[in-house]
Amino acid sequence: MNVSYELIVIGGGPAGMAAAYGAWRHGLRRILVIERDGELGGILNQCIHNGFGLHYFKEELTGPEFAERFINMLAEAQIDVLTGTTVLELAPGRKVHAVGSRSGYNIFAADSIVLAMGCRERTRGAINIPGTRPAGVLTAGAAQRLVNIEGYMVGKRVVILGSGDIGLIMARRLTLEGAKVLACVEVMPYSGGITRNIVQCLEDYNIPLYLSHTITDIRGNRRVEQVVVSKVDDGRQPIPGTEIVFDCDTVMLSVGLVPENELSRAAGINLDSRTNGPTVRDNMETSAPGIFACGNVLHVHDIVDFVTAEGERAGAAAAAFVTAQTPPGANLLRIVNGDGVTYTVPQTIDRDNMGDSVAVFFRPRRIFRDSHIVVEHAGGTLKAFKRPHMMPGEMERVNIARDVLAGAAGEITISCKELET
């Protein structure tokens, strides 16, 4: 194994694999992917359900099938892979410190780096549920790993808090394995997961979804015995007298994901407080020159095909950085979040060096029907994109063409606007 690479990718999930492959397709040959787990694939290995790759491979695959295709593509391209190895530190001068029980302690030098560490689940402590602390409370991702990879059942009667995709997928999974899923409880008035999962994971199995409800008490001595669910008001405060008690032995939390950025933070890379990921230009480059980011480490994605596309863009940009070292142009456009937009990725567009168009991703703040996504500069509309339906659980994307931005300077605003009817 070399100690110096043109590109080092940190994290071997779909984002990291796509970045490595994208860089290879754009001419880099000395590429290393470092993965903490014993195998490549990231979260896909435990996502045994189907629904991956319809856009990228034009076929509907399960998570492991999607991963295996990329693993084979990397092997054919002879990209170096170091599994069972954790990156501990990104030191100045793009030095990567990594340790593994078999690979030992290594310091690799890289001309460019792609961050693709994915995200982690919010845990119970992060959202403060009252009640005792019995066994039987776990996150949906942990449950998914236990059931699908380790082969352990997590409980018999389950209540799910949060309607994120992992929770919905696990509601179906546990039902198929013989558990009774009593309820899925969501504090917001809309679901956090994509509609397809509401339909085929809850409705198919008659699992009730309680919107605008939350768990207000968890009871039990050694194991969970009961949970209390209450309706909440517009300010998300529980309404007394609305309590429903469920007898159950397991509470599964699906209350969101947070990008995993300890490494980035320690390396002094600018983070966006809205996404919890690095701020990036349209080429996926972070505030540190030559360090790029993609996938869930940047912002939480619902669809792997978008992750793959973002990874390929980051890989291509890393290749361009290694071969040309083009500095950012003089016309950096900052994207301001207008009405109804919680964040955007990228946060800035390099107007001089952008390609023919830039894909801007964001999440709408609430449900919008019959609306426009509007791109504005200095009070004038540059472009409007029609959307019949938008919701916070589903990421939005607009492709802004280069000529649309020709006259813009300083900043542009992206917002969601309902059409007058």
Place this chain on the structure above:
Amino acid sequence: MTKLVCIVCPKGCRLEVDEQNGCSVTGNSCPRGEVYGKSELQNPTRTITSTVRLTGAAHRRCPVKTAAPIPKHLISDAMRLLDDIEVSAPVKLGQTIVPDICGTGIAFVATRSFAAINY
């Protein structure tokens, strides 16, 4: 007119199916949506994914799926077929695990490869 959400891909297009009109479908962004809308009213099917016991590999479970969508009413019978199955590594992606699910002619197949491990 029945309103449905297309679940063929995560995009989740909102479909309207007109039973009076030969189940004609509107609201779909691609042809798969039309196929789904029709069959959801006429003969609903689902692809089922699960795992079976696995020996001789780095993991203890091998993920599987139905090679094609099976009728929705056969889901629990199909799941029961997997209870007693045990496969041993090496496993190849696409390998048949159960050849025929309840007379449908549709198989359960492995959805990833496993190398054999010698301890």
